[in-house]
Amino acid sequence: MTKFKAPNVYKGIAAAPGIAIRRAYLFKKAIEVINDENITDIDDAIHNFNEALEKSKSELAKVFSLAVDKLGEKRAALFEAQIMILDDPVLIEKITSRITEEKKNSEYIVNDEFSKYQDIMIASHEPYMKERSQDIEDIKNRIIRNIRKKKWKSRITEEVIVVSESLTPADTVLFSRMKVTGYITNFGGLTSHAAIVARSLDIPAVVGLHDATENISDSDDLIVDGFNGIVIVNPTEEQLTEYKTKLGKLDLLDIKLAKLRNKKAVTKDGKKIDLLANLDLVEELEYIIQHGAKGVGLMRTEQIFQEYETFPSEEQQTKVYKGFAEKLYPLPLTIRSFDIGGDKVLPVDVKEPNPMLGWRGIRFLIDNKELFKTQVRAVLRASTHKNVKFMIPMVSSFLEIEKTKILINECKEELSDEGHPYDNHIEIGIMIEVPSAALMIRDFASEVDFFSIGTNDLIQYMLAVDRGNEIVNNQYQEFHPSIIRTLSFIISEARKTNTKVTMCGEMAADFRAIPLLLGLGLESISLSPSAIPYAKSIIRDLDSNEISELAASCLKMKTEKEIHDTIDKFYFSNFGDTSYEFYTTTDQ
Amino acid sequence: MIEKDVNIINNAGLHTRPAATIVKIAAKYQSEFYILKDGMNINGKSIIGVMTLAAAKGSILKLTFEGDDEQEMAEEILDYFNRGFDEL
Numbered sequence: 001m002t003k004f005k006a007p008n009v010y011k012g013i014a015a016a017p018g019i020a021i022r023r024a025y026l027f028k029k030a031i032e033v034i035n036d037e038n039i040t041d042i043d044d045a046i047h048n049f050n051e052a053l054e055k056s057k058s059e060l061a062k063v064f065s066l067a068v069d070k071l072g073e074k075r076a077a078l079f080e081a082q083i084m085i086l087d088d089p090v091l092i093e094k095i096t097s098r099i100t101e102e103k104k105n106s107e108y109i110v111n112d113e114f115s116k117y118q119d120i121m122i123a124s125h126e127p128y129m130k131e132r133s134q135d136i137e138d139i140k141n142r143i144i145r146n147i148r149k150k151k152w153k154s155r156i157t158e159e160v161i162v163v164s165e166s167l168t169p170a171d172t173v174l175f176s177r178m179k180v181t182g183y184i185t186n187f188g189g190l191t192s193h194a195a196i197v198a199r200s201l202d203i204p205a206v207v208g209l210h211d212a213t214e215n216i217s218d219s220d221d222l223i224v225d226g227f228n229g230i231v232i233v234n235p236t237e238e239q240l241t242e243y244k245t246k247l248g249k250l251d252l253l254d255i256k257l258a259k260l261r262n263k264k265a266v267t268k269d270g271k272k273i274d275l276l277a278n279l280d281l282v283e284e285l286e287y288i289i290q291h292g293a294k295g296v297g298l299m300r301t302e303q304i305f306q307e308y309e310t311f312p313s314e315e316q317q318t319k320v321y322k323g324f325a326e327k328l329y330p331l332p333l334t335i336r337s338f339d340i341g342g343d344k345v346l347p348v349d350v351k352e353p354n355p356m357l358g359w360r361g362i363r364f365l366i367d368n369k370e371l372f373k374t375q376v377r378a379v380l381r382a383s384t385h386k387n388v389k390f391m392i393p394m395v396s397s398f399l400e401i402e403k404t405k406i407l408i409n410e411c412k413e414e415l416s417d418e419g420h421p422y423d424n425h426i427e428i429g430i431m432i433e434v435p436s437a438a439l440m441i442r443d444f445a446s447e448v449d450f451f452s453i454g455t456n457d458l459i460q461y462m463l464a465v466d467r468g469n470e471i472v473n474n475q476y477q478e479f480h481p482s483i484i485r486t487l488s489f490i491i492s493e494a495r496k497t498n499t500k501v502t503m504c505g506e507m508a509a510d511f512r513a514i515p516l517l518l519g520l521g522l523e524s525i526s527l528s529p530s531a532i533p534y535a536k537s538i539i540r541d542l543d544s545n546e547i548s549e550l551a552a553s554c555l556k557m558k559t560e561k562e563i564h565d566t567i568d569k570f571y572f573s574n575f576g577d578t579s580y581e582f583y584t585t586t587d588q
Numbered sequence: 589m590i591e592k593d594v595n596i597i598n599n600a601g602l603h604t605r606p607a608a609t610i611v612k613i614a615a616k617y618q619s620e621f622y623i624l625k626d627g628m629n630i631n632g633k634s635i636i637g638v639m640t641l642a643a644a645k646g647s648i649l650k651l652t653f654e655g656d657d658e659q660e661m662a663e664e665i666l667d668y669f670n671r672g673f674d675e676l
Contacts, residue, residue, distance in 0.1 A: 066593070078604065081604045089633060114636075120628075
């Protein structure tokens with residue numbers, strides 16, 4: 001953990017927004033000491049073991065049905081294999097006969113037998129086998145706990161913040177029904193199960209704290225700040241007052257935001273801004289509609305690939321895309337083609353010396369034509385309600401757009417021949433995330449229907465800074481004058497050609513960037529669903545002329561610091577108590 | 589006894605879902621069914637056993653079937669392998 005400011009403050013990954021102040025509930029799962037006593041009553045031990053299996057089965061059946069509800073059938077399938085283990089004839093026969101022969105406690109035999117399988121998995125070179133061993137650990141501990149006839153510690157009756165090494169899918173699903181007001185874990189990132197469930201249930205969460213379980217004891221008082229990824233252990237009076245004040249304001253803001261739900265995102269002087277959502281997960285769809293998004297500006301599809309563990313077939317993809325499109329109808333769904341490579345997993349084992357400058361995005365897709373066509377056909381087949389758009393990542397040349405369009409037309413012809421309906425006027429857009437594409441906007445405009453600015457990559461390519469490289473990542477500057485000028489160029493060139501432009505990178509969700517971006521003329525942004533109400537409340541307090549002036553002055557500046565200072569000044573002079581206070585302004 | 593070598597042909601290899609399906613198919617038959625890989629002989633009716641197999645695309649497994657209904661059992665299981673676990 002990186003500590004800063006006070007010694008009781010820890011920084012992790014902000015996985016789900018919100019603030020919670022509650023007692024810690026340390027959730028430990030490991031069975032510490034295995035009892036290896038000899039036994040005399042073998043029948044009793046076997047009876048106990050069988051009872052424990054039945055009990056575990058009924059517990060897992062509950063988890064399974066809850067998981068189907070909350071996570072969808074695909075992810076829930078994981079629990080089916082766990083249930084099957086409880087019925088494994090070879091395993092159960094072996095354990096039963098060992099209890100009889102060795103006259104040892106059943107928990108000792110269970111632990112020993114399961115561990116043999118885990119050892120094989122851990123010894124494997126495949127990384128997923130280690131995860132599989134964790135699943136086995138989970139089920140082993142469940143059986144042992146039931147042999148001891150102990151209740152799962154997860155019966156939480158008061159409101160607590162759960163602190164754990166990591167949370168298995170089963171835990172997260174079960175916790176979601178109890179009075180858990182926050183999650184803290186040692187491991188995990190934004191896409192871990194705990195984070196996903198926390199976000200979809202609006203429970204603040206901080207993950208990836210490394211040693212949270214060592215620094216936090218049961219019943220410690222905790223503050224979880226899911227906006228900034230901060231955890232405070234046994235807060236001082238001062239810290240507590242600060243956060244209680246924030247919490248009070250947040251409640252007021254919630255009321256204000258709830259009222260905004262059906263209001264439009266318009267500036268004070270009536271300029272309309274489209275707020276779209278970035279969609280990663282099925283669970284977020286409800287949330288998106290609730291938060292008043294005008295559609296989905298970016299649906300990443302790499303996730304579907306990960307969920308299926310292999311490239312999903314055309315039928316599987318069609319089903320997923322169509323399901324989303326129908327749920328959103330009449331709101332638009334922008335599907336981005338598989339953006340593979342770079343820091344994202346490549347399905348084929350290719351070692352590249354510099355993957356960020358390598359075989360990724362559209363380059364990979366054009367070289368893997370069959371795979372690309374499978375996706376294009378699925379997107380087209382999902383477009384029958386005319387609310388689907390298709391977007392291509394990492395475009396850097398005109399030729400790539402031409403090739404893509406030829407391929408899309410091929411797919412259209414095939415589908416027509418096969419009698420599959422589709423939207424013949426489906427909008428095709430490209431991501432602007434490579435500097436060469438930013439410079440070519442005017443030429444590209446004749447070929448595409450819309451542009452979407454991907455700031456994360458654009459910034460890293462423009463400044464030649466790898467965000468993942470700790471030595472240089474302090475030079476990754478969202479507000480570098482060259483970035484602001486490039487954005488201004490993209491937006492004005494797109495406007496000259498009457499082509500729609502939106503932004504879907506992290507910058508679009510940065511409250512400090514919003515006034516500046518809109519001041520540059522951007523009229524549409526796509527951001528994570530939970531950030532939408534905040535963005536809306538900021539936009540409704542802005543004045544078009546003032547933000548145009550802000551943008552004009554920033555375009556003249558030479559350093560990022562000048563731009564930061566100008567924006568800060570702008571906020572101080574224009575805002576009272578609004579959401580921006582919940583995000584710390586200094587870079588941690 | 590029937591003995592056959594099979595190739596893993598789907599991209600994701602023998603992951604949890606196909607492992608579960610193989611065991612479910614095997615459970616329908618009386619015959620014994622073993623999977624041999626890297627010197628390990630795994631009982632194909634044991635889900636936890638099959639889950640220990642790290643069989644990526646391109647791996648070759650040796651399958652053996654022995655018993656009264658070995659013919660039918662072998663056919664159904666080999667067919668499932670040859671369909672790439674329905675993931676092609």
